[in-house]
Amino acid sequence: MPRIALLAATGLLLSACSNEEPVASVPAVDLHGRLEVDEQKTAERQAQGIEGQYYRRVLNIEGTDLSLDDFLNRYCPTETRDETCSKALRIKKIDDVAGATRFLPKGL
Incomplete structure (x- = not known):
């Protein structure tokens, strides 16, 4: 029993020592955004001779405008x-x- 408790405590201590930065949670956002x-x-x-x-695509996240690329880099x-990131x-x-x-397409 003491070994199990020691292993559990060691696991908790090692998980607390992680050097990874926490990933920002993905906000709820309308991925269609607006087109500019x-x-x-x-x-x-x-x-190059291509007309038009x-x-x-620009997304509005909490009052801040981000391009779709910036959104993917920051939150995903x-x-x-x-699901939001895959869409x-x-x-x-x-x-x-x-x-x-x-x-x-339908569903996006």
Whole structure:
């Protein structure tokens, strides 16, 4: 019995010594956000002969505007199983093809 108690205490002490920074919890956010013209990307594409404007998705989180990329970098670690993060990653993959779009698949 003393060994079990010693092992439990050792485990608790080791877990308290973790050097990892806590990951910020993922806030509840509307992942559709709003679409803004990305002037830099639009200019790059027009220089290549591609007409039209390139849009980026901007999310409003607690009064702060963040691009979808910034949201993923800040709140979603690479190996997360959070539903909001997986939906955001799927939306990012769609947006990366030709810019942000209002028309997303059902469920996103």
